[in-house]
Amino acid sequence: MPHSQFVYVTFIRTTPEKLWAALTEREFTEQYWFGVHQESDWQPGSAWKMIFRDGRVADAGEIVEIDRPRRMVLKWRNEFRPELKAEGYSRCVMELEPMGETVKLTISHSIEKDQSQMIEAVSGGWPRILSNLKSLLETGKVLMTEK
C-alpha cells in the first residue's frame, strides 16, 4: 500500500495538561509555532484550521479523535500550496504519555501516497517547532521566533 510517514518524539519536563494547552491554545502556539494559530472547538467531527499571522489559511481539516490530554487525531490538508493540496488529506496523530517528570510527545504524520511532498514539507517544519515548544514549556522562552 502506498504510504509516507514520519514519527517524531520529544520528552518535555511538564504536565500533560500544560502540554495539551500549549498544543491547542492560541497564546501558546503563536509563540513557538512561528506565528500560526489554530481555530477549532476541539470536538470530534469539528472543523480545524491553522492560520498564518496575516490571516491566510495554512492547513485545514477535521478533528477525528480527541481525548484530552492524551490523544488527538486530525485530518490535515495543506491549503496554501496547490501541489500539496492536490495530495489530499493526511492524518496527524499526537500522543501524550506521562513518563516520570516528563511527558513523551509523539507526533506521527502520514498519508496514503508514496514519496509524498506534503509529508516531506511538514516533516521539515516539525523538529524546529518541537524544539521551540520544549524550550517554551521548560524555560518560558522560545529559541527562535522566525523560521
Added chain:
Amino acid sequence: MDDDLVFKALADGSRRLLLDRLHRKNGQTLSDLCQGLEMSRQAVAKHLVLLEEANLVAVQWSGREKLHFINPVPINEIAERWIVKFEQPRLRALSALKGALEKAKPPKN
C-alpha cells in the same frame, strides 16, 4: 533527554549508517534494515536499541510489524544549542548593517 546518550549513539559508524538508511526510507522493519548490510541481525538489533534509547529512532507497531522511524528532534536540539545560537550575533550584525546602509542612502528626488 540525555545528551550523552545522543552523542554516544551517534559515535558509531554502523549506527549512523542505520540512521542514513532510515532517512532514505522511513518506517522499516529489522529485516528491511538488515538487507544488504554486512552486520548480523543481532548486531543491527542491538544498535537499534541504543538508537531508540537515545530517542534517535522512534518505534511504531503496524499489526505485527515493528517499524523504525528516524527521529531528528534530538539532533535538532543539538544544532540549536551548538550552531544556531552562534549564528545569531552574525545575523544581528547583518541586519544592523542593512539598517545603517539603507538609512545612509540619499533620498530619491
